[in-house]
Amino acid sequence: MPYAWSAPSPDSSELQLWPHNSLPPAGFAGIVLGFFLMATIPLYWLIGTVVLWGLLPFVMAAVAALYWGLQRNFRDRRIIEILTLSPDRVRLTRHNPRGASQDWESNTYWVQVACHEAGGPVPYYVTLKGHGREVEIGAFLSEDERKALYSELQDRLRSCAGA
Known part of the structure; x- marks a missing residue:
């Protein structure tokens, strides 16, 4: 309890x-890293093309949004x-x-x-x-x-x- x-x-x-708090710090790192790896899988076939540079900012923005959301949740639960x-x-x-x-x-x-x-x-x-x-x-x-x-x-x- x-x-x-x-x-x-x-x-x-x-x-x-x-x-x-059901997500320990190690789980936090695993979630962000796993999301990053899964989100970049479709980009591997685009390495060396101009399309990669068009999609990469959106993938990085999604990873940053996940990181920010989880950090905000941790801060809000410090009661x-x-x-x-x-x-x-x-x-x-x-x-x-x-x-x-x-x-x-x-x-x-x-x-x-x-x-x-x-x-x-x-x-x-x-x-x-x-x-x-x-x-x-x-x-x-x-x-x-x-x-x-x-x-x-x-x-x-x-x-x-x-x-």
Whole structure:
């Protein structure tokens, strides 16, 4: 699962969430190289002709577009959410891909976890409500991961608020 619990101190716990990345750097290089090789196969028979120089810029533009698109996808998926639970405070910090951070904080006793099966941007949308605001958590996770996260958050908050 693309999230992990840790215990920075005996009375608190921390949850880190990140989007799943199914293409490792080696796969990225393989995709771009494979696309380049497959796109140039028809050009081998044109070596030494003027037509090669007419088609080569389009092949290179397609390779560059694939490279740019994959790099943009990697940059857009650099999201990290950190939820810190302690007996008196709950704090959620979201680090967005372009550097901006968003913070939310509330008293642990008043925090409510909600799972909206429908009506949200994604099915089984998980939110935290407290201190007059409702914030999303883990919207980039898969449906099954959001269901598991919801039950884990309920259990952790219940044990933290009761402590």
